[in-house]
Amino acid sequence: xxxxxxxxxxxxxxxxxxxxxxxxxxxxxxxxxxxxxxxxxxxxxxxxxxxxxxxxxxxxxxxxxxxxxxxxxxxxxxxxxxxxxxxxxxxxxxxxxxxxxxxxxxxxxxxxxxxxxxxxxxxxxxxxxxxxxxxxxxxxxxxxxxxxxxxxxxxxxxxxxxxxxxxxxxxxxxxxxxxxxxxxxxxxxxxxxxxxxxxxxxxxxxxxxxxxxxxxxxxxxxxxxxxxxxxxxxxxxxxxxxxxxxxxxxxxxxxxxxxxxxxxxxxxxxxxxxxxxxxxxxxxxxxxxxxxxxxxxxxxxxxxxxxxxxxxxxxxxxxxxx
Amino acid sequence: xxxxxxxxxxxxxxxxxxxxxxxxxxxxxxxxxxxxxxxxxxxxxxxxxxxxxxxxxxxxxxxxxxxxxxxxxxxxxxxxxxxxxxxxxxxxxxxxxxxxxxxxxxxxxxxxxxxxxxxxxxxxxxxxxxxxxxxxxxxxxxxxxxxxxxxxxxxxxxxxxxxxxxxxxxxxxxxxxxxxxxxxxxxxxxxxxxxxxxxxxxxxxxxxxxxxxxxxxxxxxxxxxxxxxxxxxxxxxxxxxxxxxxxxxxxxxxxxxxxxxxxxxxxxxxxxxxxxxxxxxxxxxxxxxxxxxxxxxxxxxxxxxxxxxxxx
Numbered sequence: 001x002x003x004x005x006x007x008x009x010x011x012x013x014x015x016x017x018x019x020x021x022x023x024x025x026x027x028x029x030x031x032x033x034x035x036x037x038x039x040x041x042x043x044x045x046x047x048x049x050x051x052x053x054x055x056x057x058x059x060x061x062x063x064x065x066x067x068x069x070x071x072x073x074x075x076x077x078x079x080x081x082x083x084x085x086x087x088x089x090x091x092x093x094x095x096x097x098x099x100x101x102x103x104x105x106x107x108x109x110x111x112x113x114x115x116x117x118x119x120x121x122x123x124x125x126x127x128x129x130x131x132x133x134x135x136x137x138x139x140x141x142x143x144x145x146x147x148x149x150x151x152x153x154x155x156x157x158x159x160x161x162x163x164x165x166x167x168x169x170x171x172x173x174x175x176x177x178x179x180x181x182x183x184x185x186x187x188x189x190x191x192x193x194x195x196x197x198x199x200x201x202x203x204x205x206x207x208x209x210x211x212x213x214x215x216x217x218x219x220x221x222x223x224x225x226x227x228x229x230x231x232x233x234x235x236x237x238x239x240x241x242x243x244x245x246x247x248x249x250x251x252x253x254x255x256x257x258x259x260x261x262x263x264x265x266x267x268x269x270x271x272x273x274x275x276x277x278x279x280x281x282x283x284x285x286x287x288x289x290x291x292x293x294x295x296x297x298x299x300x301x302x303x304x305x306x307x308x309x310x311x312x313x314x315x316x317x318x319x320x321x322x
Numbered sequence: 323x324x325x326x327x328x329x330x331x332x333x334x335x336x337x338x339x340x341x342x343x344x345x346x347x348x349x350x351x352x353x354x355x356x357x358x359x360x361x362x363x364x365x366x367x368x369x370x371x372x373x374x375x376x377x378x379x380x381x382x383x384x385x386x387x388x389x390x391x392x393x394x395x396x397x398x399x400x401x402x403x404x405x406x407x408x409x410x411x412x413x414x415x416x417x418x419x420x421x422x423x424x425x426x427x428x429x430x431x432x433x434x435x436x437x438x439x440x441x442x443x444x445x446x447x448x449x450x451x452x453x454x455x456x457x458x459x460x461x462x463x464x465x466x467x468x469x470x471x472x473x474x475x476x477x478x479x480x481x482x483x484x485x486x487x488x489x490x491x492x493x494x495x496x497x498x499x500x501x502x503x504x505x506x507x508x509x510x511x512x513x514x515x516x517x518x519x520x521x522x523x524x525x526x527x528x529x530x531x532x533x534x535x536x537x538x539x540x541x542x543x544x545x546x547x548x549x550x551x552x553x554x555x556x557x558x559x560x561x562x563x564x565x566x567x568x569x570x571x572x573x574x575x576x577x578x579x580x581x582x583x584x585x586x587x588x589x590x591x592x593x594x595x596x597x598x599x600x601x602x603x604x605x606x607x608x609x610x611x612x613x614x615x616x617x618x619x620x621x622x623x624x625x626x627x628x629x630x631x632x633x634x
Contacts, residue, residue, distance in 0.1 A: 068380010150462025
């Protein structure tokens with residue numbers, strides 16, 4: 001995960017690589033002397049600071065997908081709501097989608113602002129025990145576009161981890177944008193000095209989604225991020241009138257079920273399409289509260305239980321080992 | 323520091339202290355334009371119309387739309403059409419165009435795109451991977467370099483239409499494609515959305531992006547606009563237009579709404595199979611909306627060409 005400065009030449013080996021400043025591609029790069037001197041290979045001190053800051057966070061869960069629009073933010077928000085329904089637990093949701101931050105809307109926090117104090121930035125609280133941070137809270141208007149290249153986005157993510165006064169947390173959930181790029185590399189890099197329980201991978205049933213999701217799974221394997229399991233959203237639609245089921249996004253290559261079998265990953269649940277999900281998100285309400293007996297809500301609750309069990313098992317294993 | 327100085331302040335701002343690039347920036351060398359931009363302008367001078375397909379939101383049907391726009395334009399065998407996929411992390415176009423497993427070849431005149439038909443060419447990073455499951459885990463600068471190569475080194479030949487499919491967002495890929503195309507006219511952007519406010523919120527940002535970089539907007543397409551049960555014909559708004567959908571957004575922002583495409587399971591099925599649903603189910607309501615949208619885009623491009631001709 002070498003850093004490549006914005007002004008680097010085409011085959012920059014990365015400022016942290018052994019070849020930094022010494023490769024043939026380095027000729028003519030303004031950073032060449034600096035890289036060759038070894039100064040850029042020192043690890044970013046922020047990583048240790050973040051490790052220190054987040055030592056009071058018991059469990060960290062990343063929500064990932066290679067594919068956009070499959071329900072990552074929807075899932076992250078409802079996971080946060082579900083975990084926080086236990087009032088003895090402190091839960092926080094961090095939105096690192098810098099260009100398309102949906103979390104403020106989905107959590108009913110549009111228009112809220114972040115405050116700074118001596119101990120850092122304070123997140124926005126949905127409830128006493130549920131805190132949220134997103135770049136959405138830093139914009140003057142929800143329509144303001146954040147048109148930033150990678151390095152600037154990385155800097156923001158670093159600040160979220162370093163400067164937000166999270167306090168003691170049972171769960172920190174991190175919602176991400178689709179892809180395997182700056183945000184994903186940065187979140188893993190900046191969390192490298194603190195244990196991360198794992199990632200929940202979100203998909204929809206069709207092959208076009210699964211293709212991107214398999215890449216995200218490869219990413220997790222490459223950066224040694226454990227995968228808690230996979231959630232398949234938009235898994236069928238039951239007509240409210242005649243109860244006929246339609247596969248609007250057909251699992252033409254076997255859906256998440258086959259992918260999980262092939263890759264030996266747990267399938268945590270298959271969530272059907274339900275118009276009340278999108279409606280709740282638009283209204284900033286939890287559909288787990290709005291329609292707790294819906295088939296979709298029941299699947300969500302099972303998924304949340306699996307995630308909680310996973311985290312508790314991990315904590316027990318870690319304790320036994322030490 | 324959150325704010326990275328650009329332009330006049332490069333190398334001279336207080337934030338520049340200690341930055342390894344300080345001397346270079348202050349010298350003005352970083353403000354010189356990239357020579358590749360002029361090269362690309364030259365290379366693409368044989369392309370009559372360039373259309374970008376954008377959305378702030380993921381999963382709304384950009385690639386689906388781009389692919390079918392390409393198919394529709396290429397159905398006129400006298401037209402040369404190309405589709406460029408600049409989604410580096412999640413390249414869906416090879417699959418949707420039925421070209422999975424195809425490889426790109428290099429020749430003296432550059433990289434050759436992959437041909438679906440005689441008059442329909444495609445380029446994507448998907449064709450450069452050993453396996454479709456290979457992850458491309460690149461930061462911004464490397465992605466930008468790839469996009470530059472796609473524009474500079476692919477031997478597109480003479481084209482009537484170049485369609486560019488993009489990933490969601492307003493970041494490296496979007497800034498780069500606009501920057502690298504800055505020496506050549508771009509007809510405009512088609513903005514894709516779905517009806518719910520969570521999508522529209524991101525799409526309004528994309529529209530702001532277009533305005534900031536002075537990219538004309540051809541119009542907006544609303545996908546996933548209702549679902550008609552095949553059994554009882556009841557319509558469900560699976561992604562409800564809780565804040566008025568694309569219709570209201572277009573009214574508010576004075577943009578053309580090109581069409582509202584209903585959900586149809588055969589669309590996703592066709593994409594997975596690499597077939598055009600315009601061929602598979604030409605009489606479906608969704609296909610008819612698509613054809614109208616394509617016609618509007620063609621009219622827009624022809625009108626623009628006429629205006630440019632009158633002006634010169």
